[in-house]
Amino acid sequence: MGDTPLASLSLTHVHYNPDDPVSFLSAWLALVPQALCVSYVTLIWASREVEMLLMFAGQMGCEALNFILKRIIKEERPKQMFGKGYGMPSSHAQFVAYFAVYLGLFLIFRHTPTPSHSGSPFHLLIRIVLAVALCVGAGAVAVSRIYLNYHTPKQVLAGCGAGVGCALAWFLVTAFLRTHGWIDWALDLTLSTHLRLRDLVVSEDLAEAGWQRWETKRKLKPRGHSSSDQRSRKAQ
Template sequence: MADTPLASLSLTHVHYDPNDPISYFCAWLALVPQGLCVMYATLIWSTREIEILLMFGGQLACEALNFALKRILKEERPKQMHGKGYGMPSSHAQFVAFFSLSLTLFLLFRHVPKKPTPSHTPLSMLARFALSGLALANAGLVAWSRTYLSYHTPKQVLVGCVAGAVTAVSWFLVTTVVRQIGLLSWAIDQPIVRLFRMRDLVVEEDLCQAGWEKWEVKRISSSSTSKGKKRR
């Protein structure tokens, strides 16, 4: 075992200049796709929202497209980069472009929250615009960081952004049709889907609302019961 050469797990292996704070910041930005995957898994497991599962399915399709494009185009990374694999298009840029644009399309066009109630105030259109702007800005930072760290050329990053954006719009249109023709409703009613308790509420409700109104009713009821006991 002592003579066996060790390998590097390249999933989180990032080259950066330790003397450059911006380079260090860019190294952290390289971990954004991994963080988003953790977020996807957490939200799907905790909320069982079919919309999030659909978005994750599109994200995986986007990654499959990037895998295919790299092996078709076979363009090398910049010469100063010591990493492995082809560079065209940038997988990081494509990943975050898909995520940010998909989130923007959902917040601005598909998410139609119910009217405000005493126990819940849904996200305003201004808040949804702000969240969309933050997501798009984050995608821009991640894409820019790939050229700063010399992992990709500007052209490779641009093509990655375009590929991610086209995939996001295409997937949004496909899922819209799936919803309109009733295929999604049919799928949710299938026994195997019901077994995992999948639901389709986030289109009308915010994630933070899940169970909140039920909790408020219980809290008010418990408070009233406690006050009644004290008066006795």
């Protein structure tokens, strides 16, 4: 075993020029997909929102498509790149393109909080700005793959195109599932009930609605009495 060469965990291993600040930033941008996967799992577990689960399912389907395309096309990465694996299309570009486009479509067309749950009269404008910011961020990740010489411009553009296509297709599929009652049917299943799955984020701003419920509950509490005082009285 002493002669066995050491391996590197390629999932988070990124080559960059330590003397170049842009290269250093690009190396951090390369970790965005991993960070988003952690965010997906955290939000799904914490919120139990079916929309988040659907979005993640589409994201994994997009990754599966990238895996298949790379092994069909079999185009090598740039020669100055030290990594392994095929480069067409760019998986990073495809990942962030799907994420930005699907979430942007959700924010603009599907997320319609009722006036009582909307914290600002410019709520739609804020959602549009967020959608644009998502696309800018995705573009930065895509460009970083070219800057670090992990992909050619053609490979990155192909990845972006595949990601956008997956996002549009999956958004239409989920819209079909919603309009034909399949989401409601799935939420009525015993498994969904046990997992406490719900579908509130479409019609509610979860942060604002949660804060309003907390504020209403807080106002009902007697003033000048702490929760510890209330517990003491109950114990007596």
